[in-house]
Amino acid sequence: MIRNIVIALLVIGVGGTAFWGYQEHKEKNAILINAENTYQRAFHDLSYQVDLLHDKVGSTLAMNSRYSLSPALTDVWRITSEAQSDVGQLPLTLLPFNKTEEFLSKIADFSYRTAVRDLEKEPLNDQEYSTLQSLYAQAGDIQGELRKVQYLVLKNHLRWMDVEMALATGKENSDNTIIDGLKTVEKKVSGYGEADEMNPTFTSSQQRDENFKNLPGKTITKKEAIETAKRYAHSKSSGNVEVKAEENGKGSDYGFYSVSILNKESNSELNMDLTKKGGYPIWYINNRDVNETKIDLNQAYTKAVEFLKEHDFSSLELFESAQYDNIGLLNFVSSENGVKVYPDSVKVKIALDDGSVIGFSADEYLKSHKTREIGTPKIPVKEAREKINHNVKIMEEGKALIINDLGKEVLCYEFLGTIKEDTYRIFINADTGQEEKVEKLKNSEPVYENLI
Amino acid sequence: MKGISSKWKWLLLFSCITIGFGIYPETRTNAFSSQIIQKGAVGDDVIELQARLQNIGYYHGKIDGVYGWGTYWALRNFQQDFGLPIDGLAGTTTKQKLANASNFNSRFVHEQINKGNEFTYYGGVDIEKQVKVKSNANESKSGGGSANTGKAPAKPGTSANLPGGYSQNDIQLMANAVYGEARGEPYTGQVAVAAVILNRVESAAFPNSISGVIFEPGAFTAVADGQIWLTPNERAKEAVVDAINGWDPSGNAEYYFNPETATSKWIWSRPQIKKIGKHIFCK
Numbered sequence: 249m250i251r252n253i254v255i256a257l258l259v260i261g262v263g264g265t266a267f268w269g270y271q272e273h274k275e276k277n278a279i280l281i282n283a284e285n286t287y288q289r290a291f292h293d294l295s296y297q298v299d300l301l302h303d304k305v306g307s308t309l310a311m312n313s314r315y316s317l318s319p320a321l322t323d324v325w326r327i328t329s330e331a332q333s334d335v336g337q338l339p340l341t342l343l344p345f346n347k348t349e350e351f352l353s354k355i356a357d358f359s360y361r362t363a364v365r366d367l368e369k370e371p372l373n374d375q376e377y378s379t380l381q382s383l384y385a386q387a388g389d390i391q392g393e394l395r396k397v398q399y400l401v402l403k404n405h406l407r408w409m410d411v412e413m414a415l416a417t418g419k420e421n422s423d424n425t426i427i428d429g430l431k432t433v434e435k436k437v438s439g440y441g442e443a444d445e446m447n448p449t450f451t452s453s454q455q456r457d458e459n460f461k462n463l464p465g466k467t468i469t470k471k472e473a474i475e476t477a478k479r480y481a482h483s484k485s486s487g488n489v490e491v492k493a494e495e496n497g498k499g500s501d502y503g504f505y506s507v508s509i510l511n512k513e514s515n516s517e518l519n520m521d522l523t524k525k526g527g528y529p530i531w532y533i534n535n536r537d538v539n540e541t542k543i544d545l546n547q548a549y550t551k552a553v554e555f556l557k558e559h560d561f562s563s564l565e566l567f568e569s570a571q572y573d574n575i576g577l578l579n580f581v582s583s584e585n586g587v588k589v590y591p592d593s594v595k596v597k598i599a600l601d602d603g604s605v606i607g608f609s610a611d612e613y614l615k616s617h618k619t620r621e622i623g624t625p626k627i628p629v630k631e632a633r634e635k636i637n638h639n640v641k642i643m644e645e646g647k648a649l650i651i652n653d654l655g656k657e658v659l660c661y662e663f664l665g666t667i668k669e670d671t672y673r674i675f676i677n678a679d680t681g682q683e684e685k686v687e688k689l690k691n692s693e694p695v696y697e698n699l700i
Numbered sequence: 701m702k703g704i705s706s707k708w709k710w711l712l713l714f715s716c717i718t719i720g721f722g723i724y725p726e727t728r729t730n731a732f733s734s735q736i737i738q739k740g741a742v743g744d745d746v747i748e749l750q751a752r753l754q755n756i757g758y759y760h761g762k763i764d765g766v767y768g769w770g771t772y773w774a775l776r777n778f779q780q781d782f783g784l785p786i787d788g789l790a791g792t793t794t795k796q797k798l799a800n801a802s803n804f805n806s807r808f809v810h811e812q813i814n815k816g817n818e819f820t821y822y823g824g825v826d827i828e829k830q831v832k833v834k835s836n837a838n839e840s841k842s843g844g845g846s847a848n849t850g851k852a853p854a855k856p857g858t859s860a861n862l863p864g865g866y867s868q869n870d871i872q873l874m875a876n877a878v879y880g881e882a883r884g885e886p887y888t889g890q891v892a893v894a895a896v897i898l899n900r901v902e903s904a905a906f907p908n909s910i911s912g913v914i915f916e917p918g919a920f921t922a923v924a925d926g927q928i929w930l931t932p933n934e935r936a937k938e939a940v941v942d943a944i945n946g947w948d949p950s951g952n953a954e955y956y957f958n959p960e961t962a963t964s965k966w967i968w969s970r971p972q973i974k975k976i977g978k979h980i981f982c983k
Contacts, residue, residue, distance in 0.1 A: 287917075329908075336907035339917035353904035499971020499983050500951055506974055519888040519949065531947050535887040535938075541743070544735030546789065570740035570861040575938075577740075577945055595946050609946045643773060669761055671769035692766035693862055 280409055287338060287408035291401070294334035295394040301327045301355070302387040309380060317372075321363035328356040339411060347434050348390065355383055361654060389436050397429030459502040460614055465526030470495070473505035473522045480532055480559070480608075481509045481518045488512040496524075504530060523614065529559070531609040538574040541600040545569055548576035548598040555605045556580065561594060561613075574600045582613070584622055587659065588648040591616035622649060622659060625678030632661040632676040635683060640665035640672060650675055652684045660684055732799065737790035740861060741767045744810075749790055751809050752802040753778060755823045763809065763821060766861060863944040870910050872932075874940040877914045879932030880922030882979065889977035890936060892950035894943035896981065899954050906954070921961075950974070953981035 304324050311317045335349045358379060362372065372380070400406065411427060468476075470493050478491075490510040496503055503524030510517045520532035543551075549569060556564055564580040565588060571577075575597060582592035597607030625632075625647070633642065640663075648662040652675075660675035675685040737745050746767045753759035753774045761770035772788050779786045782797050790798070808827055812819040818832040862868060874894055882893045900906035900913045907913050915923060922928045950956070951973040958978050962968075970982035 333907065333912070336912050336916050347905070349906065350904045494974070496951065497972035497974050497980075500973040501983070504951065506976075517886070519886075521949065521951065531949065533888050533891065533942070533947060533949065544737070544745075545741040546736035546738045549738065568740065569738055570863075571742045572861055572938075572941060579945075593946070597942070597945075607942060607947060609948075611946060611948060643776070666769075666773060669770055671773070689769055690862060690865075691761075691770065692764060692768045693860060693868055 284407055284409050290334045290337035291408065292398065294331055294338070295391075295398045297327055297331035297334060298387065298391045298394055301331065302384070302391045305355070305380065305384045305387055309377075309384060317367055318363050321359040324359040325356055325363060328352045328359070332356070339408065351386065351390070355387070358383065364653075390433060393429070393433040393436055397433070400429060460523045460525055460528070460530075461502070462618060463523060463526040463528055463614060465528075467503075467524050468505075468522070468527035470505060472527055473507055476522055476527050476529070477507035477509060477518065477520045477532075480520060480529065481511075481534070528610065528614055529608065530611050530614060532607065534604075534606045536599070536606065538599040538601050538606070541574045543600050543603050545571050545576050545600075547603060548600060549578055551598055551603040551605065552576075552578045552580070552596040555596060555608075556594065561610070564594060567593070571600070575606070576600050582617065584620065586647060587622050588646065588662065589617075589620070590648055590650045591657070620649070620657075623679075625659060625661070627678060627681050629661055632678065632681060633663070635676050635681050636663060636665065636674055639667050640674070641667070643671075647678065648675065650685060652677075658684060732790075732795045736792075737767060737795075739767050739769075739772050739788055742861065745790075746771070747809060747813065748804055748806070749775070749798070751821045752798050752804050754821045755802040755804065757822065763813070763819070765813075768861075863941060866910075866944055871937060871940050871944070873914060874910060874943075875932040875937040876928050876930070877920060877922060878939055879936040880927035880930055881920055882977075883930075883933075883936065885977040885979065887935065887939060888949045889979055890939035891942045891947050892953070892976050892981060893956065893979070894940045895948040895950045896953050896956055898943055899948070899950070899952060903954055949976060950981040953983060955982040956980060957982070 301324065304320060304327060308317060308320045308324065311320060332349055332352045335352070358376075362376065474491055474493050477493075488511065490512065491507070492510075493505055493507045495505060504521050505524065506519070506521050508517060508519045514536075516534060516536045518532060518534040521530040522528065523530060549566060556562075561580075563582055563584065565583040566578060567581045567588070567590075568579040569576065578596045578598065580594045580596070582589045582594075591612065593612045595607075595609045596605060598604070599606045629645065633645070636642065642663050642665040644664040646662045648660050649657055650660055652658050659678045661678050663674045663676070665672050665674060670691075671689045673685075673687045673689055674683065676682070677684050732745055732748060735741075735745055737749055742765055744765070747763060747765040749767070750759055750761070750763045750765070750771055753771070754763060756778075758778045759771060759774035761768075761774075775790060775794070776786050776788050778784075778798065779788075779794060782801070784794055784797065803823060805821075805827065809819075809821060812831055820830045821827065822830065860868065862871070874897055877897060878890050878894050882890045885893070897910065897913055900919075901908060901910055907916055914920060914928070918924065920928070953973050955967065955970050956979045957967045959980055960978065967982070973981045973983060975981070
């Protein structure tokens with residue numbers, strides 16, 4: 249009797265487990281298929297977009313008038329962005345598939361810049377035309393390779409989830425058609441070389457000294473770097489401090505030292521990066537908890553100015569200030585003869601309890617600051633003001649140097665104006681009167697947690 | 701006798717006025733703390749500044765305690781009209797003139813803010829009529845508050861300053877990623893992880909939005925194993941705000957990995973920039 253009951257219970261148990269297992273299995277498969285389909289869609293969509301891209305770029309080659317060229321290039325721009333978004337959905341981050349996306353963004357840049365230009369006044373020059381031709385050829389190559397992979401995927405019913413698994417288990421070397429095929433695509437694209445094919449008008453990053461090459465001063469040693477860091481930390485070398493300094497790794501584009509100063513008494517740590525060339529502070533963070541506000545933002549501003557003066561950052565002007573809880577953040581830009589130089593920006597973070605500087609970043613400043621010759625405006629401010637939309641009520645005006653859409657530094661008249669409750673910052677080119685940039689400035693945002 | 705009665709009359713009138721002041725404690729003496737209020741500031745002084753400016757019709761925005769552009773222009777207009785130097789700073793003289801020109805019922809304003817009511821504080825209108833009690837019903841706006849476009853009621857400090865171009869939700873999402881990826885790391889390491897996300901957004905080789913970068917398949921282990929959905933702490937958020945504001949301890953890195961747990965051999969082939977905590981940052 250008891251035996252029978254036990255047997256019955258066991259049977260029910262086994263049956264139940266089997267049923268549950270089957271359900272789980274079904275669910276798992278459903279989810280896998282779902283994920284697989286997402287990948288499949290992204291992939292096939294990508295190859296479709298590249299097809300389309302190739303055709304579109306091809307047809308622009310034959311066009312001559314602005315009326316057809318501008319819309320066609322805009323279309324190219326749109327397609328590249330779709331293709332980029334497809335690439336972003338594929339599980340390829342750990343595969344070297346970056347070049348393909350870079351290639352797409354190169355086409356995007358090129359088509360955008362040429363599409364927005366007044367092609368009637370300034371038609372495509374020979375160099376741009378040949379760029380377009382080479383982009384066409386490259387798009388064709390990629391299209392061919394992608395189609396090959398696509399064909400294999402369809403023929404052999406290859407699954408992206410297997411790629412995912414291969415990546416997850418680290419068995420990338422296993423024979424996998426998708427990975428191999430895409431690696432070939434990637435290789436093709438990297439063969440096209442870097443930006444040298446893109447003509448010299450596209451120099452957005454060359455304007456900036458990304459690698460701190462043009463900084464004045466001589467190369468410093470590790471010891472000097474530590475000395476400089478200590479000056480920032482205001483710490484006497486005595487006392488309970490632990491100092492560490494490391495050189496940059498081999499992969500860095502520029503030389504720097506990372507110095508950390510750990511004060512064992514207050515248990516606060518200062519971290520700082522300095523350029524090897526000249527020993528300039530790129531950034532420093534001296535983080536600690538700040539639990540109360542004792543000083544106001546204006547006092548914080550004074551502290552920041554003192555700090556900047558102490559460390560030889562001169563002719564800076566406050567651009568923005570903001571308070572985040574108990575921290576004040578002040579953004580300075582350099583100013584020359586009344587012209588604000590926006591690319592030269594320095595940020596200072598002040599703890600509002602004792603006014604100490606807990607963060608500092610001169611990254612942007614060091615990359616873009618140089619001796620400039622700022623010319624005088626060719627058009628009077630009155631003329632610039634007339635270029636502005638009449639609905640804008642102009643409140644403030646000044647002069648500023650900004651980097652425009654094409655990556656060039658341009659001297660502008662800067663206007664702050666309002667339409668109803670919104671504030672806008674408008675830059676009018678001081679030489680051509682062109683509207684270079686219009687920004688809507690952000691208002692504070694409500695915390696949504698309290699709205700529901 | 702007649703003389704006495706007229707004295708009584710005066711006394712009566714005087715006491716009436718005193719009582720009147722007592723009922724409406726529209727403080728003149730207790731106005732503002734000593735701080736110079738500057739654009740970007742937050743807190744009670746800003747609430748008072750906004751309320752006072754609205755009271756005399758300069759400020760039409762929401763009284764939320766964040767000194768933004770709306771407040772800035774209101775204050776400048778006030779300074780212009782009252783012959784003060786126009787600098788957008790509420791210093792001693794400006795605060796004094798403003799306090800003399802306007803009323804401020806601190807208790808009323810703070811009560812509305814604490815309750816999350818939508819309200820305005822215009823002078824010349826009964827203040828009780830300017831309150832819209834927090835509810836889901838879409839009542840018409842109360843008198844005088846026509847310019848109050850803010851949909852959101854705000855408790856003190858419930859509006860926030862935000863670094864340009866990013867919403868609180870973006871910051872939250874990034875904080876989730878940073879916390880999931882690097883919660884055991886030193887603060888600098890967390891800022892660096894946030895900076896890597898931003899560097900990827902900038903880079904041509906990655907998606908062009910924060911969510912695109914974070915959710916790119918295989919990009920972050922915390923996303924793959926679900927740790928991204930842990931609740932981040934304030935430190936992670938601060939790290940994100942720092943990174944957005946321009947701190948990049950990673951040295952322009954676009955990748956990082958933990959050498960102890962990295963599964964992909966490929967990642968070792970990236971040029972390494974530096975090591976922070978357990979993470980190696982690469983180009």
